Amino acid sequence: MHAIVKCLVWDLDDTLWDGVVLEGDAHAPRPEARRALRLLDERGIVHAIASRGEPAPALAHLSAHGLEEMFCATQIGWDAKSEAVRRISETLNIGLDAIAFVDNDPVERAEVASALPQVRCYAAEDLSMLPGLAEFRPAVVTRDARERRQRYRAEARRRTSEQSFAGSNAEFLLGLGLVMTVRRAREADLERAHELTVRTHQLNTTGRTFDIEQLRELSASATHEVLIATLRDRFGEYGAIGLVVTEFRGQDSVLVLMLMSCRVMSRGVGGALLAHLIDRASARGQRCVAEFVPTKVNRVMLVTLRFAGFVVLEQDPERVLLGHDRRTAVPNTAHVLVRSADAPTPPGDLISGLLRRVAEFPDRIALISGGETLTYRELDRRTADLAGRLVGAGVRPGDVVLCLLRQDAWTVVAMLAALRAGAAWCLVEPGRASAQLCALVDDLRCNTVIFDERAPHTSCDEVEALLAPASNRPVLVPLGATSPTGPLPAPPPATAPAYVITTSGSTGAPKAVVVSRGNLAAMISGRDYPCTEGELVTLSTCPLTADAALLFGPWALTRGGTVVVPTHRELLDAAAIGALAARYRVSHLVATPSYYRLLLPRLAEAPAAPTVVALAGETLSPSLAARHRELLPCTVLMNEYGPTEATVTCVWHVVTDAATVPIGKPLPGNTARVLGPELTALTDGDVGELYVGGDQITLGYAARPGLTATRFVADPYAAEPGARMYRTGDLGRLTAVGNIDYLGRADGQVQIRGARVERHAVEAVLETHPGVAHAVTVVRTGRDEIAELVAFVVPGADTTPPGRRELARHCAERLSPLEVPSRFVPIDTIPIAVAGKLDEAALLARADDPPLPGPSRHDWTPGQREVAELWSTALEHGDFDLDDSFFEVGGNSHRVVMLHLLLEQHRPGLVRVGQLFDLRTIRDQADALAASVTVAAALAESAASSVPVSTRAFEL
Known part of the structure; x- marks a missing residue:
C-alpha cells in the first residue's frame, strides 16, 4: 500500500502548461492541471516547483494566471531535477518518501527516480488521473490539512525574515512572538490528532501510536487526558502541531505519548510543551513520568527528556520509563508563551513558579526591602504562615483580602500570602479617607483586612473606626500577631481573582479592576527580558499600589531572581532609589518617564548600569530617549503601554531610534x-x-x-x-x-506622575462642594517636563468662594492623593472656543493667575517667608499654606531635589535632601533651618572658646 503523498512537485514547461516560457510560446495552464492543483490543495497536499528555466519570467507567468499562491516552494534553474526535489524536501521538512514528482520528460523522471528512489514519479499526460490515485486520497481531511498551504507559505516568509535577520537565532525566535495553546482534545480534534500520529516524522515522538478509535476512548476516560497543542506567531497560524496522551497512575502523571510536528522542529517549542506538562502534573500533586518506546530514529526525544531533568526509573529493550526530578527546569523555553485555559494552574502562575524556585534555590535572596533580606526559603515560610492565618480567619478561595499597609517587605509577604490562601489582594496605603475604604470594602465584599499595628494611624482601634461605616464588617488580621491557622487550599482556577487595583472613575468614585490569576500568569509568562542566570535583580520606582510595580517583580520571582522593594519613604527620594540600584546592582528597573528623568544621571554614575530599563505609565518623549541613549548606551530601553484593565502592560517597544518612540x-x-x-x-x-x-x-x-x-x-x-x-x-x-x-x-483621562487620573472625575468631585458652581481641570507641564493638574473653579452664586485649603481637603477625602489638583485658580466663567468646545489654551494661559487665597501670611516668621519663596520657585506657583505638605501642592521627587538646591544656595549645609521627605511643611522646614543655625552658632562659639559642646541635643 502506498503512503499518502504530502507534496507534489511540478515541472512547468509542457507540464503545467503547453509551451516554454523563455521561448515565448507558453499557454495558459492546462485545465486538468488547474483541477489537480485545486483538488489536492483541498486535501492538504501541498505543491512545489522543480523546473528548468529562469525564475523571474516563470513566476511572472504563474502570477499572471493566478497560480503563484498555490506553490509552497520553488526551485527554478538549471540544476538536476533530483537536486531541486531534494532541496524542496529540506525546505518543507517533508520526507522524500512523501513526495511525488510530475514531468512531461521521461529522461527527467528517470533521473529523479534513479537519484531519489523514494520519490514517486508521474508523467504529465497522467495529470487528470492523479487525484483519483490512492496515494493522493487521504482517508481524513482536517481543517489543518486544508490550511496547510497557507501555513507553509507563512513559513516561507518566516524563513526569508530569518535569513535577513542580523541577530542570533535565539533573538529571532524571541521576535517571532510564538504562542502555544494547549487544551483537551475535542471530538473535532481527533481526526487531526490521528493525522499527527501517522504523518509526524518519528524523530519527534516518544514512540507509541494510537488510531482514532483509541484516541476517542482515551479522551473520554477519567484516567487519561488527550491534549492537542496549536501554535501561532506574528506570521500566522501553524495549526495543531502537538499531541499528548497522559495516563494518571497513582502519584504519577505518565506521558504515554508526546509528539511534535516536524514543521516546528526549528522553533524549539517541544521544550515549552514539555515544561507545561511538568507544571500540569505538579499542579495535581503528581510527578511527571515519560514512557519512551525506542525506534530506529527517535533517540533525539530521549535526549530531550534527559536534558529536561527526566531520570531513568526502569529500562528494558522495548521501553524506558523516566521520571522528572522535580528540580531541573526545561531549558530554552522562554521564547514561547504557553496558554492553557483548562490547566490545573495557568502557565506562568506566580505561586507555583515561586514554589519551584523555593525548591530549586532555597538559599538564594528573593526579597530585599528596608534593610531586610529574605531568602526564598524564608519568603516561603513567611507567606505560608500568614496564608494559614488568613484561612484561619475565614478567607476562602475567591475572596479579596484588603492589605492596609505601607510599602515594605511585609507588604509583599501579605500580597503573596493572599494568593496562597486562594484569595486576591487589594493593596491600599494608610491615609485614605474612611468613605473610600468603606466603599471599596463593600464593593469587593471584603471579609478580611491585614494591617500593621506598628505603623502610625493603623492601630486596631483606628482601623476599626475607619471601617465602621462599611456595611460589611471584615475580620482584622494584624501583622506579627498570632492567631489560629487553617490548611492551605488547592490552587484556584485561572478565572479566580489574583488582585484588585483601584483606578480613577469618570463619576468621581474609584473603579476597582479585578485581575484574574490567568491574567497575571499570562503577563508573567509573556515576558522574556534579557537576563543572566543568578544576576537577575529588579526594582520598581512605582509604588505597589500601582500595577506598573508588577512589571518585573512577579516575573523575577518565578525565575529565581531578587526583587528590591523600596520602602514608602525611599520611593519619594530619587537619591535613595539610585543608591539602592547601585548597592544591589539592579539589572532590571521600572519607572515612569517623569521619575526616570530624575533618576537617569544617578544610574549613569553607578558602577554597573541596569541591563534593561522599562518605562511605563506616561508618554516617553524623544528627548528623554535620547538622553538615555547618551548616558546608558548599553542598557536596553523598553517603552511599554497598557491600561490596568489589560494587566500592567500588553504592548511594548525596544527603543532604538530616539527620534520616534x-x-x-x-x-x-x-x-x-x-x-x-x-x-x-x-x-x-x-x-x-x-x-x-x-x-x-x-x-x-x-x-x-x-x-x-x-x-x-x-x-x-x-x-x-x-x-x-x-x-x-x-x-x-x-x-x-x-x-x-x-x-x-480620546476623553478626559490623563497621566499624572504615572497614575491614571480622570479629569472629569476630579471635576465631578469639585462640583459636589456647595461653594462651587462649575469646575474644569487641565494638565500643565512645567519646565521640568512634569505634569501637574490645575483646577479652575467658578464660585457658586451668592456664596463666598471656598478657600484653597477647603477645596483640597474636600478632594482628598474623595480622591487619591495624585488626583488632588496642585493649584486651584478662580475664574468667572468657563472659556469656550469657536468650535463650541472647552478652550484649554485660554485656561492654560491663565494657569499662573493668582490662586484661591489661603489663610493670611501676615503672622508668618521671616524664616517661614524665606522658605515659602523657595517653594514658589521650585513649585512654579505660590498656592500653599504654612502646614500644607510639599507633595500635596505639586511637589514630587524632582522638585524636592530642586528645593534642596535652592536651600543650599541660601543656607548651605544645613538640611540634607533626605530630611525634606520627612519635613514636608514650611513650618517644619523653617524650624529645622532655625535649629541648624542654632547648632552651627553653638559649635562656632565652642570652637572659639575651646569648650566642647555636644550636638546630640540639636539632632533633628
Whole structure:
C-alpha cells in the first residue's frame, strides 16, 4: 500500500502548461492541471516547483494566471531535477518518501527516480488521473490539512525574515512572538490528532501510536487526558502541531505519548510543551513520568527528556520509563508563551513558579526591602504562615483580602500570602479617607483586612473606626500577631481573582479592576527580558499600589531572581532609589518617564548600569530617549503601554531610534488594534481608537456590571468565540512597519506622575462642594517636563468662594492623593472656543493667575517667608499654606531635589535632601533651618572658646 503523498512537485514547461516560457510560446495552464492543483490543495497536499528555466519570467507567468499562491516552494534553474526535489524536501521538512514528482520528460523522471528512489514519479499526460490515485486520497481531511498551504507559505516568509535577520537565532525566535495553546482534545480534534500520529516524522515522538478509535476512548476516560497543542506567531497560524496522551497512575502523571510536528522542529517549542506538562502534573500533586518506546530514529526525544531533568526509573529493550526530578527546569523555553485555559494552574502562575524556585534555590535572596533580606526559603515560610492565618480567619478561595499597609517587605509577604490562601489582594496605603475604604470594602465584599499595628494611624482601634461605616464588617488580621491557622487550599482556577487595583472613575468614585490569576500568569509568562542566570535583580520606582510595580517583580520571582522593594519613604527620594540600584546592582528597573528623568544621571554614575530599563505609565518623549541613549548606551530601553484593565502592560517597544518612540507591538498572547467607528479596521496612518485583547484582558470592574459591559466588548477579530477586548479610550495610529503610535486620550483621562487620573472625575468631585458652581481641570507641564493638574473653579452664586485649603481637603477625602489638583485658580466663567468646545489654551494661559487665597501670611516668621519663596520657585506657583505638605501642592521627587538646591544656595549645609521627605511643611522646614543655625552658632562659639559642646541635643 502506498503512503499518502504530502507534496507534489511540478515541472512547468509542457507540464503545467503547453509551451516554454523563455521561448515565448507558453499557454495558459492546462485545465486538468488547474483541477489537480485545486483538488489536492483541498486535501492538504501541498505543491512545489522543480523546473528548468529562469525564475523571474516563470513566476511572472504563474502570477499572471493566478497560480503563484498555490506553490509552497520553488526551485527554478538549471540544476538536476533530483537536486531541486531534494532541496524542496529540506525546505518543507517533508520526507522524500512523501513526495511525488510530475514531468512531461521521461529522461527527467528517470533521473529523479534513479537519484531519489523514494520519490514517486508521474508523467504529465497522467495529470487528470492523479487525484483519483490512492496515494493522493487521504482517508481524513482536517481543517489543518486544508490550511496547510497557507501555513507553509507563512513559513516561507518566516524563513526569508530569518535569513535577513542580523541577530542570533535565539533573538529571532524571541521576535517571532510564538504562542502555544494547549487544551483537551475535542471530538473535532481527533481526526487531526490521528493525522499527527501517522504523518509526524518519528524523530519527534516518544514512540507509541494510537488510531482514532483509541484516541476517542482515551479522551473520554477519567484516567487519561488527550491534549492537542496549536501554535501561532506574528506570521500566522501553524495549526495543531502537538499531541499528548497522559495516563494518571497513582502519584504519577505518565506521558504515554508526546509528539511534535516536524514543521516546528526549528522553533524549539517541544521544550515549552514539555515544561507545561511538568507544571500540569505538579499542579495535581503528581510527578511527571515519560514512557519512551525506542525506534530506529527517535533517540533525539530521549535526549530531550534527559536534558529536561527526566531520570531513568526502569529500562528494558522495548521501553524506558523516566521520571522528572522535580528540580531541573526545561531549558530554552522562554521564547514561547504557553496558554492553557483548562490547566490545573495557568502557565506562568506566580505561586507555583515561586514554589519551584523555593525548591530549586532555597538559599538564594528573593526579597530585599528596608534593610531586610529574605531568602526564598524564608519568603516561603513567611507567606505560608500568614496564608494559614488568613484561612484561619475565614478567607476562602475567591475572596479579596484588603492589605492596609505601607510599602515594605511585609507588604509583599501579605500580597503573596493572599494568593496562597486562594484569595486576591487589594493593596491600599494608610491615609485614605474612611468613605473610600468603606466603599471599596463593600464593593469587593471584603471579609478580611491585614494591617500593621506598628505603623502610625493603623492601630486596631483606628482601623476599626475607619471601617465602621462599611456595611460589611471584615475580620482584622494584624501583622506579627498570632492567631489560629487553617490548611492551605488547592490552587484556584485561572478565572479566580489574583488582585484588585483601584483606578480613577469618570463619576468621581474609584473603579476597582479585578485581575484574574490567568491574567497575571499570562503577563508573567509573556515576558522574556534579557537576563543572566543568578544576576537577575529588579526594582520598581512605582509604588505597589500601582500595577506598573508588577512589571518585573512577579516575573523575577518565578525565575529565581531578587526583587528590591523600596520602602514608602525611599520611593519619594530619587537619591535613595539610585543608591539602592547601585548597592544591589539592579539589572532590571521600572519607572515612569517623569521619575526616570530624575533618576537617569544617578544610574549613569553607578558602577554597573541596569541591563534593561522599562518605562511605563506616561508618554516617553524623544528627548528623554535620547538622553538615555547618551548616558546608558548599553542598557536596553523598553517603552511599554497598557491600561490596568489589560494587566500592567500588553504592548511594548525596544527603543532604538530616539527620534520616534512608538508604543510598539502587542506582547505574545495579546492583540492591539486601531479601529474606527463600528470597530472597522483602519489602514496604516489613520488615527483611531486603540482596542487591546488577548489573555491579559481582566475580569472587569467590581460591582459595576454595566460599566464592565461598556468597556469590555466582544472581539470580532478573535479566532476563539467569546473573546473580549478592552476599549482603552486612547487614540493611536498604525505605522507602516506595524508599530502603534500613541496619540493621547480620546476623553478626559490623563497621566499624572504615572497614575491614571480622570479629569472629569476630579471635576465631578469639585462640583459636589456647595461653594462651587462649575469646575474644569487641565494638565500643565512645567519646565521640568512634569505634569501637574490645575483646577479652575467658578464660585457658586451668592456664596463666598471656598478657600484653597477647603477645596483640597474636600478632594482628598474623595480622591487619591495624585488626583488632588496642585493649584486651584478662580475664574468667572468657563472659556469656550469657536468650535463650541472647552478652550484649554485660554485656561492654560491663565494657569499662573493668582490662586484661591489661603489663610493670611501676615503672622508668618521671616524664616517661614524665606522658605515659602523657595517653594514658589521650585513649585512654579505660590498656592500653599504654612502646614500644607510639599507633595500635596505639586511637589514630587524632582522638585524636592530642586528645593534642596535652592536651600543650599541660601543656607548651605544645613538640611540634607533626605530630611525634606520627612519635613514636608514650611513650618517644619523653617524650624529645622532655625535649629541648624542654632547648632552651627553653638559649635562656632565652642570652637572659639575651646569648650566642647555636644550636638546630640540639636539632632533633628
